Amino acid sequence: MYKKVHLDLTILCAGITAAIMVSMSLIYLYISEAELHRNHFNSFKNDMNTITMNLESQSTISMEWLSRMETQGNYIFYVLDNGIPYLYNILTDSSEKSIIFEEAIDTFKNYYSIVLSEQNSLSTFLFSTHIEYTFTSTSTGNDYYACVIEIDKNSSTLQVIILSLLDSLEKQIFRQRIQFLLINIVSIILLSIFSWIFTGKLLKPILENQKKQAQFIASASHELRTPLAVILSSAESCKEASPDKQSSFLETIKQEGFRMSALIEDMLTLSSSDNQRFSVRMMPVELDTLLLNSCEAFEALAKKKHISISLDLPENTLPLCSCDADRIRQVISILLHNAISYTKEEGSIKLSLSYHKEQFCISVTDNGIGISDEDKKRIFDRFYRVEKSRSTKGHFGLGLSIAYEIVKSHNGTIGVKDASGGGSVFYINLPSHQ
Incomplete structure (x- = not known):
């Protein structure tokens, strides 16, 4: 009984505390990950602003500049000049990259169809200079930030699509989740140990009190059994005893009765003390x-x-x-x-x-x-x-x-x-x- 109560209290104590801790961890992770996504996306937008200004300031776009931008920012560029792929893309193109860029364009068109209809043209992507968004590639299952830029230069239109793979962000979020998971597991183990020790100390006085009650009942039974046995024995002896001896037996019964009465009175006094009904008149x-x-x-x-x-x-x-x-x-x-x-x-x-x-x-x-x-x-x-x-x-x-x-x-x-x-x-x- 004691072990079961001890175990149940430990599970209850550790479980409630662990549930609160895990809930707080999940809330923190949600806020932290949202903040990471927001900061990362804002950083991406700032980079796109810089790239857009560079594209507007350059009369020609060199392959060296595109390669350097891709390497520095871990980006993928796809450039169209009046709808014709740029030479850099023809040289570095692959089937996988082509599919991802098509998915990026399709996502852009689906999400910004209102803008396109307002422009009343399918050749232009957007009204503003550039726009950033997030999409998930169905072919690779990876998440990307995408930016579509359109710049009018003289009689030509320069259209640039830039993709940024979110693997670094996802790895950072994954590491953070693993860290919190390990922290929660260690914390739950420590909480369980602490709860076991704490509930054990909490139950110790109750267990001792239970033992004292059992000892009290056993001792009271023993003390009451002795005078009761004398009374019963004397009462039985009175049946066949002479009148002189009967008075002696009756006196014994009376004395043992007083003993039992005194014992019961003492027990009632202690019971009143236990129940906090001990009357004290100051x-x-x-x-x-x-x-x-x-x-x-x-x-x-x-x-x-x-x-x-x-x-x-x-x-x-x-x-x-x-x-x-x-x-x-x-x-x-x-x-x-x-x-x-x-x-x-x-x-x-x-x-x-x-x-x-x-x-x-x-x-x-x-x-x-x-x-x-x-x-x-x-x-x-x-x-x-x-x-x-x-x-x-x-x-x-x-x-x-x-x-x-x-x-x-x-x-x-x-x-x-x-x-x-x-x-x-x-x-x-x-x-x-x-």
Whole structure:
């Protein structure tokens, strides 16, 4: 499924980008080729103007001049003097050239028949001195620029047809197309590679989230299966048990029911956070008073394990903190409960509060079993518990995940580090203003 989505997104991303790039290339080629044709044709017209002026200024046209003009401009000349082919054409004539010139004349007559009819003469080609046009030879399939010139000299009429083969222009256009084709092919390959990497990174958080969801469901199923099995077993045992034992089984069912209820409540809390429906009611709160009350609430539980719990508050008056008092109290309760659970008897726990650079820092320090560096990376993951504490009843591995989501909703940070004398320090940083 993931590979198919990855491939489809890569094709979509690369395909759209490639389609836009190819379209822009085609538009550019069209404009560029049109400009090349226009410039080339204008250059041809300028040359024809020059040749026409030379023909008008010369009393006689030498074969040497015609040969030089053909060589310099890569042109083909066909000269008629009063309708009679010039000697130069008779000497250099060939059947192929004759056919091409006939096609050029036919094309001229077809396209400029209106001009001819206005002149009312088939012996003259045009009204103006010269005219340029483009035609394609049907015999060779080549494209040509053609110019027809008519000059009246004394009692004779000089008619000149000049052809220019467009092979150089076509080769230039062909090279340009090949260059753009290669550029597009390389670009599409690079785009495909980039799209594959980009969509892979784009899908990576989704894939990780999907894996976490699968792990969450598996872990939740495992956690719910244990109390449910105890409840079913106790209910089955109640059928044949004496009244005294029945009360014991019912008490077990009640305790396991409370465990399931607490687990479901934690799961609903995290689900609300995922769906961005995590309710946080901000108001000015005296954090020192809140920590004092939280510390007093856990003194009895700490005393049962012979653990001393202390509170360290700054001597100066602190500003009010904009937060949800109930949610922050829930976070402190989670941290204190974990500290008491994982601290050995005769141990100690310290709850501290400080204020620096418009930030409140709350810390819970214990001298318990500590947390390895590997476990620190995943300690806030859902259902994650250190291996040695997995058997601790009442801990589902969701408390720290809930604490993380609550602190994040307050635009704060939460983390863990080693205590100087052994154990762990959980710290919370909260901004004074939201």
